[in-house]
Amino acid sequence: MTENGKRNFIIALIATIAAGLLIPATAVAVVDPFFHYHAPLKDFPYVVDDQVDMNPGLAAHMDYDSVLLGSSMTVAFDTDWFNEEMGLKTQKLSYNGAYPKDQAIIMDKIFNAKGDDVKRVFLGIDELNYSSDINQTKFPVTDYIYDDNLFDDVKYLWNKTVLLDYVIKPLIDRSDASEWNMIYKPWWQPMHYNLANVRLYYTPAPEVIDTTPTEEYIAGIEANLNANIIPYIEAHPDTMYTVFYPPYSILYWYDAYRQGQIDKIADKYDYMTRRLLEYDNVEVYFFQNDTDVVCNFDNYADHTHYSPEVCHYMVDCMSQGKRKVTIDNLDEELKALKDMAYNYDYESIDL
Amino acid sequence: MLFNSYIFIFLFLPICVAGFYLLKNRAPIAAKMWLIGFSLWFYGYFNLSYLAIMIGSILFNYLIYRLIIRAMSDEDSCVNSNADSAGRPMNSGRIPLIIGILGNVALLGYFKYTDFLIDSCNHIFKTDYPLRNILLPLGISFFTFQQIGFIADVYRGEIKECDFIDYALFVSFFPQLIAGPIADGKSMLPQYRSLGKPDKVIEGITLFILGLSKKVLIADTLGVAVDYAYDAVIGGINSIEALLAILFYALQLYFDFSGYCDMALGLGKIFGFEIPINFDSPYKSRNIIEFWRRWHITLNKFLSRNVYIPLGGNRKGNIRTYINLLVVFLISGIWHGAGVNFILWGCMHGVMYVITRLIIKNSKNESSCTGVLSHVITFVFVSIAWVFFRAPSVSVGCQMLTSVMAGGIGRIGDEFLNGFNSGEFWYVLKAAHLTGFAFSRYIVMSLFGLFATLIVFLAPSAREISGKIKYNILNGILLGALFAWCVLSLSGVSTFLYFNF
Numbered sequence: 001m002t003e004n005g006k007r008n009f010i011i012a013l014i015a016t017i018a019a020g021l022l023i024p025a026t027a028v029a030v031v032d033p034f035f036h037y038h039a040p041l042k043d044f045p046y047v048v049d050d051q052v053d054m055n056p057g058l059a060a061h062m063d064y065d066s067v068l069l070g071s072s073m074t075v076a077f078d079t080d081w082f083n084e085e086m087g088l089k090t091q092k093l094s095y096n097g098a099y100p101k102d103q104a105i106i107m108d109k110i111f112n113a114k115g116d117d118v119k120r121v122f123l124g125i126d127e128l129n130y131s132s133d134i135n136q137t138k139f140p141v142t143d144y145i146y147d148d149n150l151f152d153d154v155k156y157l158w159n160k161t162v163l164l165d166y167v168i169k170p171l172i173d174r175s176d177a178s179e180w181n182m183i184y185k186p187w188w189q190p191m192h193y194n195l196a197n198v199r200l201y202y203t204p205a206p207e208v209i210d211t212t213p214t215e216e217y218i219a220g221i222e223a224n225l226n227a228n229i230i231p232y233i234e235a236h237p238d239t240m241y242t243v244f245y246p247p248y249s250i251l252y253w254y255d256a257y258r259q260g261q262i263d264k265i266a267d268k269y270d271y272m273t274r275r276l277l278e279y280d281n282v283e284v285y286f287f288q289n290d291t292d293v294v295c296n297f298d299n300y301a302d303h304t305h306y307s308p309e310v311c312h313y314m315v316d317c318m319s320q321g322k323r324k325v326t327i328d329n330l331d332e333e334l335k336a337l338k339d340m341a342y343n344y345d346y347e348s349i350d351l
Numbered sequence: 352m353l354f355n356s357y358i359f360i361f362l363f364l365p366i367c368v369a370g371f372y373l374l375k376n377r378a379p380i381a382a383k384m385w386l387i388g389f390s391l392w393f394y395g396y397f398n399l400s401y402l403a404i405m406i407g408s409i410l411f412n413y414l415i416y417r418l419i420i421r422a423m424s425d426e427d428s429c430v431n432s433n434a435d436s437a438g439r440p441m442n443s444g445r446i447p448l449i450i451g452i453l454g455n456v457a458l459l460g461y462f463k464y465t466d467f468l469i470d471s472c473n474h475i476f477k478t479d480y481p482l483r484n485i486l487l488p489l490g491i492s493f494f495t496f497q498q499i500g501f502i503a504d505v506y507r508g509e510i511k512e513c514d515f516i517d518y519a520l521f522v523s524f525f526p527q528l529i530a531g532p533i534a535d536g537k538s539m540l541p542q543y544r545s546l547g548k549p550d551k552v553i554e555g556i557t558l559f560i561l562g563l564s565k566k567v568l569i570a571d572t573l574g575v576a577v578d579y580a581y582d583a584v585i586g587g588i589n590s591i592e593a594l595l596a597i598l599f600y601a602l603q604l605y606f607d608f609s610g611y612c613d614m615a616l617g618l619g620k621i622f623g624f625e626i627p628i629n630f631d632s633p634y635k636s637r638n639i640i641e642f643w644r645r646w647h648i649t650l651n652k653f654l655s656r657n658v659y660i661p662l663g664g665n666r667k668g669n670i671r672t673y674i675n676l677l678v679v680f681l682i683s684g685i686w687h688g689a690g691v692n693f694i695l696w697g698c699m700h701g702v703m704y705v706i707t708r709l710i711i712k713n714s715k716n717e718s719s720c721t722g723v724l725s726h727v728i729t730f731v732f733v734s735i736a737w738v739f740f741r742a743p744s745v746s747v748g749c750q751m752l753t754s755v756m757a758g759g760i761g762r763i764g765d766e767f768l769n770g771f772n773s774g775e776f777w778y779v780l781k782a783a784h785l786t787g788f789a790f791s792r793y794i795v796m797s798l799f800g801l802f803a804t805l806i807v808f809l810a811p812s813a814r815e816i817s818g819k820i821k822y823n824i825l826n827g828i829l830l831g832a833l834f835a836w837c838v839l840s841l842s843g844v845s846t847f848l849y850f851n852f
Contacts, residue, residue: 005821005822005823006553006822008822008823008824008827009553009822009823009824009826009827010553010822010827011824011827012823012824012825012826012827012828012831013556013827013828013830013831013834014831015827015831016827016828016830016831016832016834016835017831017834017835019835020831020832020834020835020836020838020839021835021838021839024835024839154357154361155357155841155842156842158357158838158839158841158842159839159842160774160775160836160839160840160842161774161842162842163774163839164774164775164777164778165774165777169774169777169778172781173781173786
């Protein structure tokens with residue numbers, strides 16, 4: 001082995017490593033597919049499909065004056081509707097299966113970036129997840145995205161998945177590029193919203209009566225509101241919080257009926273709504289008892305997820321103040337909910 | 352700290368190497384202490400409390416070494432008629448040796464087997480003693496065995512002197528600290544004493560990169576399917592998934608563990624040390640006896656020297672020889688893990704070893720157990736035995752084997768295929784115009800599995816490649832690209848399978 005050969009080998013090795021690390025890191029930093037450093041490039045066909053990794057960047061760098069937060073119950077919204085109906089530039093920041101802690105984490109990012117420029121927060125609340133541990137998140141947060149440690153950004157800059165799936169692949173195949181007003185949209189097409197599709201996913205819950213005392217659920221909700229939601233409402237009195245309870249289909253209530261949970265759920269809504277309405281900057285919309293929506297399976301792709309048309313209807317309602325619940329009409333709305341859930345002819349559903 | 356982590360590759364290793372070579376010629380003792388310090392950082396990075404255990408173990412064994420040496424020199428200076436055939440006093444150093452072995456076994460036993468024994472006791476005697484939930488210090492099995500080997504070598508008179516710094520470096524040297532190889536003092540201590548010439552640094556870098564590639568690019572890809580199958584097997588997987596999971600685990604374990612050892616050897620060479628070889632293309636073995644000469648070589652040497660031979664080896668007749676072999680494999684099984692599944696795995700190998708030895712011994716044909724059929728049987732047997740090595744319990748292992756026979760023919764699930772759906776594979780499919788093809792992921796999985804299998808059976812080992820590679824521009828570029836690809840694949844870091852042993 002000649003010394004020359006060794007020297008050439010080492011030079012080639014070092015040069016290739018340097019190039020192999022610098023070029024991908026530069027490409028990731030320039031395109032920044034998770035929006036970690038800057039707003040999206042104007043004409044790059046971004047694929048926006050990773051809520052956990054992309055939401056913090058979207059919150060930090062997008063241009064918006066309002067946000068849409070919540071679980072998968074919020075992904076079918078077209079954010080252009082908020083502009084058309086209310087003149088708002090709304091950013092969708094959904095987390096599928098979101099827990100209250102997920103909302104708190106992203107609200108930190110939002111308010112850190114925009115401060116009091118956030119006019120309105122649209123927050124979909126799923127009562128089911130609001131009794132959970134106050135620190136529970138649906139998915140583990142990605143350290144290099146959520147922390148402020150610059151050093152661990154190497155995991156982003158030198159990341160094969162980021163480079164191949166989110167930088168190079170969109171350039172080769174632009175068909176997956178996201179529309180900014182419809183990011184995170186569900187894969188279901190209009191033809192999937194019908195009873196036949198709902199049936200594919202639905203199995204009635206076992207007829208086992210839920211013996212957990214209502215107080216236990218309420219205590220969980222209280223802890224979550226106190227830790228993850230109310231502090232933001234109090235800290236930003238000039239921001240209007242438009243809370244809405246998503247309308248699950250009547251099959252959701254069929255399960256609740258089979259497990260003796262209807263009264264408990266109504267009590268949870270009662271507690272939650274009264275707590276939230278203590279604040280002047282909170283309004284609450286109640287869609288759970290809207291029978292035109294809830295009892296029509298053409299609105300659903302499975303037993304809880306509703307169609308974009310229902311989303312559009314909800315935006316209409318929120319812009320016009322329809323289906324708004326107040327301390328005065330809360331009892332009436334909850335009674336209507338219980339009447340619907342107890343009296344619906346479940347046997348008539350062709351399951 | 353893991354070898355396959357950014358902090359190790361870009362911070363720990365460069366500083367460690369630079370500091371070592373700055374000090375090596377000017378102040379060799381400082382250079383050794385530098386390496387010891389970095390090794391302690393490496394180990395403490397996992398869990399600071401582990402450090403105290405390891406340091407305590409080093410101090411204890413060094414004290415035992417001193418006691419053995421003193422006892423032997425005391426007896427040497429006395430007139431002693433009870434000398435063995437080599438002229439050595441029969442009892443010299445035996446007591447400290449026994450104390451040393453018992454101390455090491457007690458340490459290992461406490462951390463590794465306490466909960467297993469309590470759990471077994473509860474099962475057998477229907478008692479309800481609470482588990483202690485003792486956290487197993489990483490690599491404890493390795494550094495404990497290495498030190499038992501050391502004091503045994505001292506007792507045999509094979510190591511006569513060793514200063515404390517060399518000893519501390521011998522035990523703690525980070526490349527072999529966590530998952531071996533189990534180095535022996537006779538070959539390593541002279542190297543640490545003299546800090547040999549760093550004439551194989553490039554070979555070391557090459558070996559490190561090849562080992563890293565085996566781990567990151569191959570083992571971890573296979574691991575996704577294996578993890579899914581073993582998680583899902585109780586709920587039911589089909590025969591094809593079960594069969595592939597068994598094959599893939601055999602490949603994954605080899606690439607993972609031998610990849611780690613290649614990196615360890617490579618790192619050793621970078622510092623100028625020759626760490627003992629632990630793998631020699633084991634799946635090329637034509638029978639199980641050959642397999643155990645090629646797989647985890649240092650453990651087998653240890654067990655041979657310190658268990659098999661002291662038990663009498665093959666000197667006390669056939670029956671005792673076979674019993675001794677079975678004991679060795681039983682200990683090997685227990686050493687690998689606290690669970691009935693590991694004991695079963697060890698026993699399976701022991702029985703197969705004895706059967707193979709019987710066949711060879713009683714055969715008139717000198718080449719028995721060396722043909723293609725024997726090769727196939729060996730690989731199939733080893734792969735089946737790995738099922739109990741990988742499964743969390745014997746029942747899950749049995750369920751996996753049952754699934755092969757009775758799982759039915761079915762479609763391979765998406766979760767199983769997930770590992771073969773990562774970035775680069777899409778580009779391969781795109782280049783082949785197969786992205787829209789419904790079975791494209793099956794093709795990727797099949798090609799990847801075939802590629803890994805061919806490497807295992809036909810390719811030269813990483814050690815052979817690094818020893819023979821021509822150092823030219825093309826190879827520099829290829830190796831550099833491989834390294835960069837590994838670094839880009841590090842996100843979603845996985846641990847090495849052999850860490851918990």
